[in-house]
Amino acid sequence: MTSPLLPVFARAELSFEKGEGPWLYGRDGQRYLDFGAGIAVNALGHAHPRLVKALTEQASKIWHTSNLYQIPEGERLARRLVENTFADVVFFTNSGAEANEAAVKMARRYHYVNGHPERFHIITFEGAFHGRTLATIAAGGQAKYLEGFGPKVEGFDQVPFNDLGALKAAIGPQTAALMIEPIQGESGVRPVDAAFMKELRALCDQHGLLLIFDEVQTGVGRTGKLFAYELTGVKPDIMSVAKGIGGGFPMGACLATAEAAKGMTVGTHGTTFGGNPLAMAVGSAVLDVVLEPGFLQEVERKGLLLKQRLAELKDRHPGIIAEVRGQGLIMGIRTIVPNTDFIAAARAQKLILVAAGDNVVRLLPPLIISDADITEAFNRLDAACAAMEAELKKTAQPGAAQ
Numbered sequence: 290m291t292s293p294l295l296p297v298f299a300r301a302e303l304s305f306e307k308g309e310g311p312w313l314y315g316r317d318g319q320r321y322l323d324f325g326a327g328i329a330v331n332a333l334g335h336a337h338p339r340l341v342k343a344l345t346e347q348a349s350k351i352w353h354t355s356n357l358y359q360i361p362e363g364e365r366l367a368r369r370l371v372e373n374t375f376a377d378v379v380f381f382t383n384s385g386a387e388a389n390e391a392a393v394k395m396a397r398r399y400h401y402v403n404g405h406p407e408r409f410h411i412i413t414f415e416g417a418f419h420g421r422t423l424a425t426i427a428a429g430g431q432a433k434y435l436e437g438f439g440p441k442v443e444g445f446d447q448v449p450f451n452d453l454g455a456l457k458a459a460i461g462p463q464t465a466a467l468m469i470e471p472i473q474g475e476s477g478v479r480p481v482d483a484a485f486m487k488e489l490r491a492l493c494d495q496h497g498l499l500l501i502f503d504e505v506q507t508g509v510g511r512t513g514k515l516f517a518y519e520l521t522g523v524k525p526d527i528m529s530v531a532k533g534i535g536g537g538f539p540m541g542a543c544l545a546t547a548e549a550a551k552g553m554t555v556g557t558h559g560t561t562f563g564g565n566p567l568a569m570a571v572g573s574a575v576l577d578v579v580l581e582p583g584f585l586q587e588v589e590r591k592g593l594l595l596k597q598r599l600a601e602l603k604d605r606h607p608g609i610i611a612e613v614r615g616q617g618l619i620m621g622i623r624t625i626v627p628n629t630d631f632i633a634a635a636r637a638q639k640l641i642l643v644a645a646g647d648n649v650v651r652l653l654p655p656l657i658i659s660d661a662d663i664t665e666a667f668n669r670l671d672a673a674c675a676a677m678e679a680e681l682k683k684t685a686q687p688g689a690a691q
């Protein structure tokens with residue numbers, strides 16, 4: 290039976306009917322340990338009681354009013370984000386790409402109101418992923434996402450990752466901002482050097498540019514900090530957030546300093562759904578949990594534990610694993626075998642992982658993962674690696690397989 294869904298995704302032959310914490314219950318009757326969390330979205334796992342309560346209580350009161358009226362739930366969430374970050378103002382969106390669109394528009398508009406409409410170019414970095422809208426595929430600059438979709442949106446210049454010389458050479462009279470993920474997620478969990486981050490800030494200050502961090506994947510506790518920029522102490526002027534902030538409810542946000550946002554006056558930007566009361570109630574509940582004393586320290590501790598276990602796994606299976614990298618609960622395993630084979634072998638052990646570029650497998654467990662479930666994941670990964678090794682042995686010695 291062919292599906293009526295637009296076939297843009299290569300979907301696995303697997304669906305789920307229920308989730309509980311880090312566990313997913315498949316319609317195949319099997320229970321899976323979820324180390325993908327819907328690509329870093331289900332920050333508090335599945336069916337977290339606080340989120341279920343927030344959503345159902347809000348659902349019985351009011352779902353949607355439009356942004357023509359005050360939305361107190363959004364005021365509260367924005368205030369909490371402002372109190373806990375570099376930012377002064379927040380614009381709520383429905384997705385990461387829309388948060389980035391808002392960031393790009395804001396940066397262009399900042400220079401426009403400063404009397405420099407010619408400064409609309411944003412410098413981005415090779416391997417970047419910023420979303421799938423026309424502007425964000427131009428920002429990401431990846432040929433495979435741009436192909437066939439007409440002229441690339443103007444005003445995005447790309448330079449190599451962690452290459453200061455190339456970056457300096459690319460800054461010109463038209464440059465408005467630099468935009469970067471503190472850890473590149475989609476292209477393979479590639480962290481930006483701390484020293485490079487500091488250089489970015491210095492260059493922005495020197496040339497009057499805005500610094501935009503895309504924390505759609507790294508934000509809301511994923512790295513053990515509320516936002517990854519806290520790891521280096523380098524503050525952006527504008528930051529996009531999505532994925533984890535809704536814990537599974539679709540929402541995003543663009544945060545900024547008052548200065549960076551000064552061009553965004555009444556009527557310059559908008560959204561129908563963004564900041565809707567349902568999203569705001571759930572987002573508030575997510576933040577309440579993540580900001581509870583000790584929660585982020587626990588994420589940091591569990592991230593270290595996971596990293597240690599993965600280093601052990603690499604030592605045990607040097608023919609399968611080339612490198613382990615990442616921070617907190619966004620970890621990448623660069624594999625020697627095709628990463629898709631690794632993911633399939635893990636799925637056979639009922640462990641869910643996510644592919645990334647650079648032949649990397651991402652581990653993105655919910656932030657509420659327990660030590661016992663990290664050990665469980667290790668055991669399943671160990672079994673998956675052993676199964677792949679047995680396969681490799683068979684193909685290396687065809688005679689032995691008979």
Ligand SMILES: *Cc1c(COP(=O)(O)O)cnc(C)c1O
Nearest residue numbers: 384385386418419420474505506
């Ligand atoms: C997922 C992602 C996006 C796009 O988010 P959508 O909600 O799919 O639009 C943008 N930037 C980064 C870093 C991401 O990981």
